Amino acid sequence: MADLESPPSVSPSVYNAPSISRPSSCSSAPPDETPNKLPASAPKSFLFEVRHTPTAGRAVFATQDIAEATLIFRSDDLTLSVLLREYRREVCGQCFSYDYGRDLGFRDKNAGFVFCSETCHGEWMRENGDIGVQAWSAVETFVKKRSKEDSEMVDVDLPRPKSKDITKAWDGVAAQAEHIRIARANEAGQGAIQATKQHHKALQKALQAPISPDVMSFCVSGLLWHHNNPSDWNKVLALAADSTPYHNIDDLHAFIRTYLHLLAILPIPLLPFVTAESIFLLSSRDSHNSFGIRSLEDEGSEFFGYGCWPAASYFNHSCAPNIEKRRGGRAWEFRTGKNVKKGEELNITYLSGEERKLTRGKRMQTLKRNWGFDCGCEQCEVEQ
Numbered sequence: 001m002a003d004l005e006s007p008p009s010v011s012p013s014v015y016n017a018p019s020i021s022r023p024s025s026c027s028s029a030p031p032d033e034t035p036n037k038l039p040a041s042a043p044k045s046f047l048f049e050v051r052h053t054p055t056a057g058r059a060v061f062a063t064q065d066i067a068e069a070t071l072i073f074r075s076d077d078l079t080l081s082v083l084l085r086e087y088r089r090e091v092c093g094q095c096f097s098y099d100y101g102r103d104l105g106f107r108d109k110n111a112g113f114v115f116c117s118e119t120c121h122g123e124w125m126r127e128n129g130d131i132g133v134q135a136w137s138a139v140e141t142f143v144k145k146r147s148k149e150d151s152e153m154v155d156v157d158l159p160r161p162k163s164k165d166i167t168k169a170w171d172g173v174a175a176q177a178e179h180i181r182i183a184r185a186n187e188a189g190q191g192a193i194q195a196t197k198q199h200h201k202a203l204q205k206a207l208q209a210p211i212s213p214d215v216m217s218f219c220v221s222g223l224l225w226h227h228n229n230p231s232d233w234n235k236v237l238a239l240a241a242d243s244t245p246y247h248n249i250d251d252l253h254a255f256i257r258t259y260l261h262l263l264a265i266l267p268i269p270l271l272p273f274v275t276a277e278s279i280f281l282l283s284s285r286d287s288h289n290s291f292g293i294r295s296l297e298d299e300g301s302e303f304f305g306y307g308c309w310p311a312a313s314y315f316n317h318s319c320a321p322n323i324e325k326r327r328g329g330r331a332w333e334f335r336t337g338k339n340v341k342k343g344e345e346l347n348i349t350y351l352s353g354e355e356r357k358l359t360r361g362k363r364m365q366t367l368k369r370n371w372g373f374d375c376g377c378e379q380c381e382v383e384q
């Protein structure tokens with residue numbers, strides 16, 4: 001990838017700086033959450049507590065002095081993840097291990113993933129379940145039929161679609177989506193309404209629209225997670241939401257086309273989960289809560305994709321963080337990078353390696369652009 005910080009056609013959240021992102025300025029809490037009650041997804045430890053703050057939303061504070069290099073938390077609650085298509089032969093679909101660009105040995109041709117071991121393949125099959133494996137195979141079959149036509153989103157500086165544009169665009173395909181559902185139900189010998197030419201046409205039209213494979217992976221991963229973990233859905237709902245998560249108009253349209261593609265190809269039992277609302281919700285929660293999945297072997301120079309670990313997203317950003325995060329397989333480990341005093345806020349940095357070396361002004365710009373907040377960390381205060 002030529003420009004590592006600008007991956008093509010991926011979720012809007014990770015353009016430019018694929019790292020964790022939770023704006024410290026964002027204090028929006030879901031309606032069922034009172035100031036004293038934290039969502040089930042909040043990280044728990046005897047070393048720290050999560051508290052609501054007046055200005056920085058939820059934040060993590062040390063409840064005792066903690067020595068440098070202490071493992072304070074391990075976040076293994078990966079919900080949805082995207083492995084960019086261009087890395088699908090080199091990165092294990094389960095543990096994200098990588099061998100300097102060499103193709104990995106355990107290939108699942110039907111699902112379109114490779115694995116580092118039979119164990120990882122088995123684990124992946126188990127976690128996705130029969131329906132999940134069928135879903136990934138349906139996507140793979142569909143994408144393979146279409147040559148390289150993925151529309152790449154080029155200009156990150158185009159205006160972000162506003163809420164009313166987003167609503168209008170989704171509403172614009174509601175009738176077509178309904179027609180596709182009727183056509184699919186009939187194909188499966190189900191459904192109260194007899195499908196007509198009109199319904200089948202709606203389905204064919206959807207199939208012919210340009211595809212965005214990485215957006216498709218994002219949606220399938222999130223929808224499957226919802227299907228397979230219904231009781232944990234509130235962990236995703238509890239994350240800070242972005243009401244305008246689409247990077248530009250092309251990005252919005254890619255998600256809408258993908259919605260129709262998925263209605264047309266996914267296994268029937270998944271279709272009730274494939275709604276405009278749930279796909280929008282996945283984008284709105286992912287937008288400020290994703291970690292980049294990078295190579296561990298070469299200081300993260302390769303950006304494989306990204307994922308959402310709800311517990312990990314409670315740590316706010318600082319340009320001089322006291323917590324270092326490191327990925328091991330599908331989990332993140334958080335360690336103190338210095339001695340921490342009781343009562344101090346525990347921060348990580350949302351900036352990628354290169355971005356950490358930027359001047360204050362440039363860092364502020366990057367944080368504002370990617371996560372929508374003005375950095376008020378101690379380091380930025382000192383440099384002022």
Ligand SMILES: [Zn+2]
Nearest residue numbers: 092095116120
């Ligand atoms: Zn593996």
Ligand SMILES: [Zn+2]
Nearest residue numbers: 319375377380
């Ligand atoms: Zn700062």
